[in-house]
Amino acid sequence: xxxxxxxxxxxxxxxxxxxxxxxxxxxxxxxxxxxxxxxxxxxxxxxxxxxxxxxxxxxxxxxxxxxxxxxxxxxxxxxxxxxxxxxxxxxxxxxxxxxxxxxxxxxxxxxxxxxx
Amino acid sequence: xxxxxxxxxxxxxxxxxxxxxxxxxxxxxxxxxxxxxxxxxxxxxxxxxxxxxxxxxxxxxxxxxxxxxxxxxxxxxxxxxxxxxxxxxxxxxxxxxxxxxxxxxxxxxxx
Numbered sequence: 001x002x003x004x005x006x007x008x009x010x011x012x013x014x015x016x017x018x019x020x021x022x023x024x025x026x027x028x029x030x031x032x033x034x035x036x037x038x039x040x041x042x043x044x045x046x047x048x049x050x051x052x053x054x055x056x057x058x059x060x061x062x063x064x065x066x067x068x069x070x071x072x073x074x075x076x077x078x079x080x081x082x083x084x085x086x087x088x089x090x091x092x093x094x095x096x097x098x099x100x101x102x103x104x105x106x107x108x109x110x111x112x113x114x115x116x
Numbered sequence: 117x118x119x120x121x122x123x124x125x126x127x128x129x130x131x132x133x134x135x136x137x138x139x140x141x142x143x144x145x146x147x148x149x150x151x152x153x154x155x156x157x158x159x160x161x162x163x164x165x166x167x168x169x170x171x172x173x174x175x176x177x178x179x180x181x182x183x184x185x186x187x188x189x190x191x192x193x194x195x196x197x198x199x200x201x202x203x204x205x206x207x208x209x210x211x212x213x214x215x216x217x218x219x220x221x222x223x224x225x226x227x
Binding site: 004009036 | 159160164206212214216
């Protein structure tokens, strides 16, 4: 049972345009969501997070949107740069006291390619 | 600060051999984690340690054991390696139950 899903294995975008990466989850006990970026042969690097009490969080070129009713989050990168080309993972953890508290459940990842 | 370090970077084992993957963090974090990453499956939690002296199973613990040696170090042991354990292993740490920071990974091949 895949509790966190990234249904697009890959995304190709032109430099300067917006990249939108999507993630869906099924567990209503998830309340903290994160995006990680991963380059080949390196560990995942934390990018941005959002708590379930918010619907948007922004950090520079990166914005994460959370739609709790749809159990959907998205990462927007504006403007996209060639150095953004990497695998992007969304991840979720659960409420305090729950079985998934402090433990991350990851999606399968989306390969983003930004063309110059 | 080195962050999270892992040794070795690469390892090749024969079926049935044992080995220990080492992980250390210098961020004074309380919680530490071991994940494996397989193609098309994202990262899956093997074991975690919420605090020094405690360990718990994650999603895929079979075939592995862990030791939280002290606050800094968390090791993962394969007692009898199997080809199904061929994977990339990542260690991570977090202050409590918040953002996790990852090491560079260990690429393990079991023949």
